[in-house]
Each structure stands twice: as structure tokens, then as C-alpha cells.
Amino acid sequence: MxxxxxxxxxxxxxxxxxxxxxxxxxxxxxxxxxxxxxxxxxxxxPDKIRKAALRFLSAFPGRTMYAVKTNPHPLVLETIRKAGVKAFDAASIAEVRLARSVAPEAEIFFMHPVKAPEAIREAYYQHGVRNFVLDSATELKKILRETGNSADLTLFVRLSLPDNDHAAIDFSVKFGAPPDQAAHLLLECRKVARKVGLCFHVGSQTLDSGAWVRAIKVSGEVTRTSGVMPDILDIGGGFPAAYPDQMPFALEGCFANLKAALAQEGFENAELLAEPGRALVxxxxxxxxxxxxxxxxxxxxxxxxxxxxxxxxxxxxxxxxxxxxxxxxxxxxxxxxxxxxxxxxxxxxxxxxxxxxxxxxxxxxxxxxxxxxxxxxxxxxxxxxxxxxxxxxxxxxxxxxxxxxxx
Ligand SMILES: Cc1ncc(COP(=O)(O)O)c(C=O)c1O
CATH class of the missing domain: 2.40.37.10 (Lyase, Ornithine Decarboxylase; Chain A, domain 1)
Incomplete structure (x- = not known):
């Protein structure tokens, strides 16, 4: 049976x-x-998922977290975990629970900019989540309130990007703080968080690898405006897959350009993170x-x-x-x-x-x-x-x- x-x-x-x-x-x-x-x-x-994960892990010059929403099937999570991905981007408390059950040792990032208070509490107290994203001062207050003003948080400010015509789905319409507000939020987070991160998402199925370079430039401007150098820069997901008439670019070339842009904008010492979904699965x-x-x-x-x-x-x-x-x-x-x-x-x-x-x-x-x-x-x-x-x-x-x- x-x-x-x-x-x-x-x-x-x-x-x-x-x-x-x-x-x-x-x-x-x-x-x-x-x-x-x-x-x-x-x-x-599973063999293809493992290969895609290994390809991304070996090409990306930072830490890779898998965006659980892309395919939350436990077999997919398990395959990705076994390939060596040790971090998961969760959008909901259900995804936090799922990621925790499949990967008890993994670091979970709660990357939805609008979270239920109960979800923050459960993630923090029951699943050991310390990484939270926000794009408003109200969400910052909520995270602090629900975690008892804890001093061990890593807080990411989600930046919205201008000009996202390159993506099949624009991810700066619904979420993200515009650059001036993001600069202010970085300052506020620096006062209360153990570590501060800046993150963006160039949009899903982005075929123009220059989008990440442009986003890193905007991130550099935000950093200079705020006077806060983030400990972590999270360049999101958006890496494309092959569909009819849509050929993805080579990851290696994209990451080489990205590294040059990071150096130019002064991010050499920031930890680098990515949240790929589609490209892995x-x-x-x-x-x-x-x-x-x-x-x-x-x-x-x-x-x-x-x-x-x-x-x-x-x-x-x-x-x-x-x-x-x-x-x-x-x-x-x-x-x-x-x-x-x-x-x-x-x-x-x-x-x-x-x-x-x-x-x-x-x-x-x-x-x-x-x-x-x-x-x-x-x-x-x-x-x-x-x-x-x-x-x-x-x-x-x-x-x-x-x-x-x-x-
Ligand atoms: C915050 C966040 N990170 C990562 C991803 C994964 O994006 P992709 O599958 O385009 O790589 C998504 C997709 O919705 C997202 O919303």
C-alpha cells in the first residue's frame, strides 16, 4: 500500500x-x-533539478537561497537541499514550516514585505527565523514588536526599481520602497538590527542580464544617500529559463558583469545573496x-x-x-x-x-x-x-x- x-x-x-x-x-x-x-x-x-542547482551554486559568487514559492513540492526542496543549497526564501508561514521540515539546518529568509503578525511570531520563536524583509516603516515596527525588539535580527530593505520592461513580470509594482524611502529605511534598520541588508528583484524571467547591473547601480545610489553600507546585498531572483523563443543568457557572463558592478559601487565587502527560483527548477x-x-x-x-x-x-x-x-x-x-x-x-x-x-x-x-x-x-x-x-x-x-x- x-x-x-x-x-x-x-x-x-x-x-x-x-x-x-x-x-x-x-x-x-x-x-x-x-x-x-x-x-x-x-x-x-530530480537529476535535472540537481544539475541546475549545482550549476547555479558553482557560478554564483555568493550564497544561494531557493525561492520556495517557485515549486514547493517536498521532493523539489529535498533535491535542492541535497545539491547543497542551505538557505530558503519563504513568502508565508506555510513556506517557513515546509522549508524547516525539509531542511532543519537551513537558514530561512522570510522575504515577503507584508507579513501577518502571527506569522512573524511563529517564524521567529518556533522556527528560528532571524531574516526578515520590509519596504515600509510600519512593517519595520511590526517586525520589532512581534519579535520583542530582539537584537538578533537581520533586516532587509526591499528596493523598488525603475524601468522593468526587460522582465516578463515586473516585481517592483507591488513591493519595494523607492530609492529615497529605501535610503531612509536603511538608516532606521541600522539603528535596531544586528545586520542590515538591501535587496531587490529585477522581475521574473528577465532575459537582459544588464538588469542586475543597473539594479546594483541604483543600490549604490541608495547606499550613498543613506550613508549606510549594507552588510548584505541580495540580488533577488529573475534568472531566466528556456521557453519557446526565449533563450536564457549564460549565468557565468552575467555574474562576471555583476561582480564588476559590485566593485564599482563599493559593495566588495558586502555579503552577496541571490534568491533564484525558476532557474533552478x-x-x-x-x-x-x-x-x-x-x-x-x-x-x-x-x-x-x-x-x-x-x-x-x-x-x-x-x-x-x-x-x-x-x-x-x-x-x-x-x-x-x-x-x-x-x-x-x-x-x-x-x-x-x-x-x-x-x-x-x-x-x-x-x-x-x-x-x-x-x-x-x-x-x-x-x-x-x-x-x-x-x-x-x-x-x-x-x-x-x-x-x-x-x-
Ligand atoms: C521575493 C522573491 N524572490 C525570489 C523569487 C523567485 O523569482 P524567479 O523565479 O524569477 O527567480 C520571487 C518570485 O516571485 C520573489 O517574489
Whole structure:
């Protein structure tokens, strides 16, 4: 019998096996044909996650923390921890608990600029969290109040950046203090904190590596205005992954430019931190959905924007590499562009793509979405009762289709 994990019991929108995925080797298509999943299926690739984490760790000239929100699956956290990542960026108390349970020795950074008082208390007193972010004087007061004016805090000021057109998602719209306010907050933090940090996020899926250099320049101006040299500079996340027509830059070149900018702005002695999410896990999973109906060039799937495909919906219109998997037999070689519709009754549950798939794909076939390790699994909802997904792990190094042991 399958042992169901405690986390799985807390999450109503996933099969009990989603947190205890069975392990396989072989190809995705062979696995899908064999399992014939009737619901959405995540195929996790722990080897790819490990490699991406090792690549980032060896290239980045500072300390790497993983942004848990990107993919909070315990298997993903565990794989990243085992690869050597010793710090986690949590946005909520649930993520703090999760990170602490997977990585008891890890340093946790509570990096949401607006936190519930109960969350601050629990993080500080029960999970040993000492790193908190803020972008307002009110949040600073709240953190001090809820931690009993503790003298052992590391307080990060989140800076908002001008001109974020380079990013798929601008992260300076909702959070961050503009430079003059950030300078003032740095001063206030210096009076009460054990260590002071300055942080920013250039925006998710940033394809222009110059964005970090520009942000470091703004950070330098803030530092000079405030007269406070931060102990830590946290350059956030935003490092891109590969999607159709979007080739990520080489991390090594980006980090070389970044080091030069740090020296120029006088940050040589500050500890350097980064909070990558997508760059560590995007390649680490495929999502497989089944075609329930074909209407012309639109495929109606059993997963959509309320499930694991939010980014493909009308807000971001992201495109993903897609591969058709036929239940029995093979597709012809011709392909065409398709639009997709999710399973819910909401007409915004549609994805215009276009998604390139075999011309003869239809009911009962599957669509594999590649590079779905980031911002998919963690964003599932149970809307209309369609949220349930299951998961398996697929390992490299063998063409054998033999089922491996369960986790
Ligand atoms: C504060 C913070 N840090 C890091 C990340 C990870 O960003 P990315 O996945 O673009 O690297 C996010 C994403 O939402 C974030 O909000």
C-alpha cells in the first residue's frame, strides 16, 4: 500500500500520491502510455533539478537561497537541499514550516514585505527565523514588536526599481520602497538590527542580464544617500529559463558583469545573496494533460489556467514547448498550431499559445508541456473540482522502463 505523506493530507487538490511520487526510468512518452493517466500528471526530473542547482551554486559568487514559492513540492526542496543549497526564501508561514521540515539546518529568509503578525511570531520563536524583509516603516515596527525588539535580527530593505520592461513580470509594482524611502529605511534598520541588508528583484524571467547591473547601480545610489553600507546585498531572483523563443543568457557572463558592478559601487565587502527560483527548477518537470475533446484547432484538456497552466492563460500568454503522446500507435509527422482550453466552465480558462502539436492529435491523446517545474505545481486550485493531479519521478541514465522503488 502507498504511504501517504502528511503534506499530501493537508492539500485537498492533489492525489495522495502526489507527494510520494513513484520512481521510474525511461522516456516520458513510454511512461505516459503505460500509466495512461486520466488526470493531470507531473513528471519530475530530480537529476535535472540537481544539475541546475549545482550549476547555479558553482557560478554564483555568493550564497544561494531557493525561492520556495517557485515549486514547493517536498521532493523539489529535498533535491535542492541535497545539491547543497542551505538557505530558503519563504513568502508565508506555510513556506517557513515546509522549508524547516525539509531542511532543519537551513537558514530561512522570510522575504515577503507584508507579513501577518502571527506569522512573524511563529517564524521567529518556533522556527528560528532571524531574516526578515520590509519596504515600509510600519512593517519595520511590526517586525520589532512581534519579535520583542530582539537584537538578533537581520533586516532587509526591499528596493523598488525603475524601468522593468526587460522582465516578463515586473516585481517592483507591488513591493519595494523607492530609492529615497529605501535610503531612509536603511538608516532606521541600522539603528535596531544586528545586520542590515538591501535587496531587490529585477522581475521574473528577465532575459537582459544588464538588469542586475543597473539594479546594483541604483543600490549604490541608495547606499550613498543613506550613508549606510549594507552588510548584505541580495540580488533577488529573475534568472531566466528556456521557453519557446526565449533563450536564457549564460549565468557565468552575467555574474562576471555583476561582480564588476559590485566593485564599482563599493559593495566588495558586502555579503552577496541571490534568491533564484525558476532557474533552478523550470527544467525539472513536465506536466502531462489529456485531450478530452477537439473542436477544430482548439484542444480541450483536463488541465488549464486554474490548474498547472496559469502562465499560459490570458494574463501572461506564455507559450511552452509541447509534445503529443498517442495512446496507441503513432502520430503522422505533420504538425500545426493549436489553441488550448482548460477543463473549468470559465471562458478565461483558455490558452491561445499557439502550441505546436501533431495535426492528427485528438481525444484520448496527451500533451506533454515541457519545462513546467516553475510556477505550475504550487499554483494549482481546486476550482470546479478539477484540481487533482498526480506525480511521478523520472530518472536519467537508463533506457530501462522498469519501475523503480517508491520514495
Ligand atoms: C521575493 C522573491 N524572490 C525570489 C523569487 C523567485 O523569482 P524567479 O523565479 O524569477 O527567480 C520571487 C518570485 O516571485 C520573489 O517574489
Amino acid at each position: 502507498r504511504t501517504s505523506h502528511a503534506w499530501a493530507q493537508k492539500r485537498p487538490n492533489v492525489d495522495s500520491n502526489v507527494h510520494t511520487p513513484s520512481r521510474y526510468r525511461g522516456s516520458v512518452s513510454a511512461l505516459v502510455r503505460r500509466l495512461a493517466p486520466a488526470g493531470p500528471l507531473y513528471v519530475f526530473y 523550470a527544467e525539472g518537470a513536465s506536466l502531462v494533460a489529456r485531450v478530452e475533446l477537439r473542436k477544430g484547432n482548439t484542444l480541450y484538456l483536463n488541465d488549464g489556467t486554474y490548474g498547472g497552466l496559469f502562465d499560459a492563460g490570458p494574463v501572461l500568454n506564455a507559450r511552452f514547448e509541447t509534445v503529443g503522446i498517442r495512446k496507441g500507435g503513432w502520430f503522422g509527422s505533420e504538425k500545426q498550431e493549436f489553441a488550448l482550453a482548460g477543463p473549468t466552465c470559465d471562458s478565461i480558462d483558455m490558452m491561445k499559445g499557439p502550441f505546436i502539436l501533431p495535426i492528427d492529435i485528438g481525444e484520448g491523446d496527451w500533451v506533454e508541456f515541457r519545462n513546467m517545474g516553475a510556477y505550475s505545481y504550487g499554483m494549482r486550485t481546486d476550482f470546479n473540482g478539477f484540481g487533482q493531479a498526480s506525480a511521478v519521478c523520472l530518472y536519467e541514465h537508463s533506457s530501462s522502463k522498469r519501475k523503480e522503488r517508491k520514495i
